[in-house]
Amino acid sequence: MSIEETISRRTGSGKNDLSVPPLTEDDLLEMYRTMVLSRTLDERVWLLNRQGKAAIVASAQGHEGAQVGAVKASDPSRDHYLIYYRELCTMMALGVTPTEMLLGFLAKEGEPMSSARQFPLHGSMDRVDIVSFSNVVATQLPHAVGFALADQMRGIDAVTIAYFGDGAASMGDTHESMNFAGIHKLPVVFFCENNRYAISVPLSKQMAIDSVADRAEGYGMPGVTVDGMDPVAVYEAMYLAIANARNGGGPTLVEARVERFYPHTSDDDHTRYRSADDIETMTQRDPIEIMEQLLVSRDLLGEARKEQIWDSATRIVNEATQAAEDAPLPQPTGDNDIYKHLYADSNGN
Amino acid sequence: MATKTVIEAVRDAMHEEMSRDQNVLIMGEDIAERGGVFLATDGFIDDFGSARVIDTPLAESSIVGIALGAAVNGLRPIAEIEFADFVWPAMNQIVGEASKVRYGTAGKKYAPMVVRMPYGGGVRGGLYHSQSIDVVFAHQPGLQVVAPATPYDAKGLLKSAIRSNDPVIFLEHKRTYRLVRGEVPDQEYTLPIGVADVKREGSDLTVVAYGLMVHYCLEAANMVAESDGIDAEIVDLRTLSPLDRETILKSVRKTSKALVVQEDSLSYGIGAEVAASIATGAFEDLDAPVARLAGPDLPEMPFSPALEAEYMLSPEKIAAAIRDLAAY
Numbered sequence: 118m119s120i121e122e123t124i125s126r127r128t129g130s131g132k133n134d135l136s137v138p139p140l141t142e143d144d145l146l147e148m149y150r151t152m153v154l155s156r157t158l159d160e161r162v163w164l165l166n167r168q169g170k171a172a173i174v175a176s177a178q179g180h181e182g183a184q185v186g187a188v189k190a191s192d193p194s195r196d197h198y199l200i201y202y203r204e205l206c207t208m209m210a211l212g213v214t215p216t217e218m219l220l221g222f223l224a225k226e227g228e229p230m231s232s233a234r235q236f237p238l239h240g241s242m243d244r245v246d247i248v249s250f251s252n253v254v255a256t257q258l259p260h261a262v263g264f265a266l267a268d269q270m271r272g273i274d275a276v277t278i279a280y281f282g283d284g285a286a287s288m289g290d291t292h293e294s295m296n297f298a299g300i301h302k303l304p305v306v307f308f309c310e311n312n313r314y315a316i317s318v319p320l321s322k323q324m325a326i327d328s329v330a331d332r333a334e335g336y337g338m339p340g341v342t343v344d345g346m347d348p349v350a351v352y353e354a355m356y357l358a359i360a361n362a363r364n365g366g367g368p369t370l371v372e373a374r375v376e377r378f379y380p381h382t383s384d385d386d387h388t389r390y391r392s393a394d395d396i397e398t399m400t401q402r403d404p405i406e407i408m409e410q411l412l413v414s415r416d417l418l419g420e421a422r423k424e425q426i427w428d429s430a431t432r433i434v435n436e437a438t439q440a441a442e443d444a445p446l447p448q449p450t451g452d453n454d455i456y457k458h459l460y461a462d463s464n465g466n
Numbered sequence: 467m468a469t470k471t472v473i474e475a476v477r478d479a480m481h482e483e484m485s486r487d488q489n490v491l492i493m494g495e496d497i498a499e500r501g502g503v504f505l506a507t508d509g510f511i512d513d514f515g516s517a518r519v520i521d522t523p524l525a526e527s528s529i530v531g532i533a534l535g536a537a538v539n540g541l542r543p544i545a546e547i548e549f550a551d552f553v554w555p556a557m558n559q560i561v562g563e564a565s566k567v568r569y570g571t572a573g574k575k576y577a578p579m580v581v582r583m584p585y586g587g588g589v590r591g592g593l594y595h596s597q598s599i600d601v602v603f604a605h606q607p608g609l610q611v612v613a614p615a616t617p618y619d620a621k622g623l624l625k626s627a628i629r630s631n632d633p634v635i636f637l638e639h640k641r642t643y644r645l646v647r648g649e650v651p652d653q654e655y656t657l658p659i660g661v662a663d664v665k666r667e668g669s670d671l672t673v674v675a676y677g678l679m680v681h682y683c684l685e686a687a688n689m690v691a692e693s694d695g696i697d698a699e700i701v702d703l704r705t706l707s708p709l710d711r712e713t714i715l716k717s718v719r720k721t722s723k724a725l726v727v728q729e730d731s732l733s734y735g736i737g738a739e740v741a742a743s744i745a746t747g748a749f750e751d752l753d754a755p756v757a758r759l760a761g762p763d764l765p766e767m768p769f770s771p772a773l774e775a776e777y778m779l780s781p782e783k784i785a786a787a788i789r790d791l792a793a794y
């Protein structure tokens with residue numbers, strides 16, 4: 118059954134209500150640029166970790182297609198993004214700058230999400246509603262459902278996207294959240310980036326079934342599995358899920374099958390638990406190359422343009438690295454006083 | 467003034483706040499048609515509708531976690547945990563998440579939410595319907611923990627809790643629900659979180675307590691006044707965190723002796739924090755070591771009546787501790 122049929126059949130919203138606007142040439146090129154920027158930044162951050170400058174890094178390499186496709190299907194001016202740590206490309210797609218990200222990785226003053234109190238990608242953004250309170254996996258799922266409940270109650274037509282991994286899928290919070298969202302038909306999309314590993318634990322020891330999306334049935338919502346290495350396929354699946362949620366059709370569980378090209382984090386060594394064979398085959402499909410092939414087939418990308426896009430990403434990341442390295446570390450006085458923001462002040466703020 | 471029970475005061479506070487602010491909603495198990503197992507939300511479903519009075523699935527972590535998300539996104543949820551003994555599945559969402567929203571976003575997001583729960587023993591509740599869970603929350607900066615003893619305090623503090631822009635753990639002692647009656651003003655009022663209250667003035671010694679123990683201490687104070695002429699001052703903490711050390715110290719500086727009474731087991735308890743605060747802040751005024759009277763260091767109080775009574779404090783046990791301290 119097609120994704121369209123799965124979503125419309127389950128929710129009874131009628132297949133014809135849901136159609137996916139095709140991506141324009143500009144859209145496709147922008148998605149490609151975002152992925153290239155994310156990949157370039159990701160490499161740089163890994164390097165900064167090896168230089169002892171970035172304390173911890175969780176790479177998004179291999180997840181970029183899924184992340185850029187999901188954001189493209191959403192509306193950053195009103196939607197909520199309850200992310201987890203592996204979302205560098207989501208951040209890029211939502212317009213967070215490489216400098217802002219690097220201020221986070223280097224824990225520097227001016228870091229926008231938590232004022233460098235938290236690990237990179239934790240806290241919240243002001244320009245776009247990106248939220249990640251915690252390192253504890255799956256805790257963001259009930260939060261996402263609460264966001265959606267508050268929007269539904271007040272008739273606000275925003276959709277909340279709850280990002281999580283295949284390991285997080287095992288947590289009780291994941292079950293409780295999907296169950297509640299299904300009962301109340303809340304405008305939330307559960308977006309699982311299934312890279313087959315939770316640190317070292319493979320999918321076969323995480324669940325007795327092959328697909329996280331199969332669980333959707335048990336929550337009365339549609340569940341779809343999509344090739345997460347293909348940005349356009351993810352865009353289409355997420356567009357349907359988001360449109361359906363916005364139209365009052367309730368939640369969807371979208372599982373994007375991706376690969377984790379790097380070890381879990383900069384503190385991990387995946388050769389301890391992944392076979393040489395597995396490591397070699399997993400990189401044979403790369404979301405950036407899949408996007409390049411699409412662009413080439415549509416005559417949107419030649420060698421010259423490709424080089425220009427990669428060079429431009431390197432330039433941007435170089436400048437951002439310089440800016441972040443030059444920025445001071447926050448000192449525990451004044452604005453960065455560690456006693457600030459424990460409770461509201463006397464004005465309630 | 468009208469005379470109300472604690473449960474009526476709790477109900478009135480929520481009803482008034484839900485009438486006054488469309489963004490207040492309540493969610494929990496059995497709270498809609500049933501009106502809550504203690505009837506704290508009796509009739510709310512008719513007055514406010516099912517969008518704002520939500521019967522949740524039996525799943526505590528998500529009751530709190532969803533309330534938290536809704537709070538950050540603009541609502542003022544009240545999450546009801548049916549019994550405090552069942553809050554453990556939600557601990558991570560309270561201690562791990564709610565307490566850190568403002569701090570972890572450097573003030574950009576905040577969670578105006580209340581988690582209410584009936585707690586405490588002396589009700590033949592056994593191991594799983596008697597628990598005092600207060601100290602676990604009081605230990606966590608970023609939370610406010612309120613534990614009123616009287617209808618007047620319960621109503622005024624719950625209204626403040628609902629209006630607070632940070633998470634409040636609101637602890638309602640089950641045995642006080644229908645046992646304790648008191649005057650409640652007809653006109654609207656609120657009481658500030660973080661302010662203790664002297665429930666009985668006295669000159670010989672200070673007794674610090676909260677929840678049901680306040681009432682037991684008041685009874686004990688009357689007993690020792692009659693039998694021994696001891697004049698005890700009773701300080702009701704009302705809020706466990708932030709702790710009102712000033713009111714405690716002021717009383718101890720006057721009386722020079724202090725006893726802390728807690729229903730919860732002894733070690734690492736609220737009493738330890740109060741005793742340390744007195745030792746630090748009023749050492750030179752003390753005529754005796756700070757005394758603590760508490761439940762024994764056991765997992766919880768047993769079910770059978772004589773066994774429960776052995777665990778549970780009583781006015782008689784408190785009176786004996788007061789006499790000991792007075793004699794020091």
Ligand SMILES: Cc1ncc(C[n+]2csc(CCOP(=O)(O)OP(=O)(O)O)c2C)c(N)n1
Pocket residue numbers: 203252253254281282283284285286310312314315316377381
């Ligand atoms: C509740 C909890 N337990 C353990 C951890 C430690 N931990 C961090 S990430 C992780 C694996 C998560 O895997 P998955 O959800 O599949 O996401 P991925 O990292 O693969 O993208 C673990 C075990 C944690 N953060 N939270």
